Amino acid sequence: AQKVTQAQTEISVVEKEDVTLDCVYETRDTTYYLFWYKQPPSGELVFLIRRNSFDEQNEISGRYSWNFQKSTSSFNFTITASQVVDSAVYFCALSERMIKAAGNKLTFGGGTRVLVKP
């Protein structure tokens, strides 16, 4: 069975500080996909990134960066120079290889609440 663990339940930082969110996953499959979603106070889940298990290249998008390490089954997310608008709950999720009947249902971690104070 697949599992995603986000050990940090809440992180509080002051604006402009960097913040790193940890994500550790478990899966028996060799082909899988990892995602990060943001859930702002408005409640709607917003897609941030998708990464497949064969692509360990780290990615940077503006102030966001992701570090994927298969050796430690981790897919960590860093927000550089945080801003108040980054305050949200962030979810890491895992989808295993596409099986026709199961679709690519997501298994979510428990989420990390990030509070950025001005």
Next chain:
Amino acid sequence: GAGVSQSPSNKVTEKGKDVELRCDPISGHTALYWYRQSLGQGLEFLIYFQGNSAPDKSGLPSDRFSAERTGGSVSTLTIQRTQQEDSAVYLCASTPRGLAVYEQYFGPGTRLTVT
């Protein structure tokens, strides 16, 4: 274009009553998912539809829960004889196709409160 829409946004019901929650996926998206977000269980998968194929119901927590998808578009999640533990936010998501791994686009959710 329009995103995933869900209705109602909020629903308060008495224990034992039936409720129906509606999801309109993004036009052209053939795969549709229902998830539930609750304080105790976090975000959990409920059911998946892909085109006209039989749905994957493996995440439904009990036989009080059912869902259908008419015409490959709109979906309705029905909860019969609601219980207080059914209180949660019910989220719907869609993707362009089911036979590939795409990011799922989520609706705003329906907050269900069972009193």
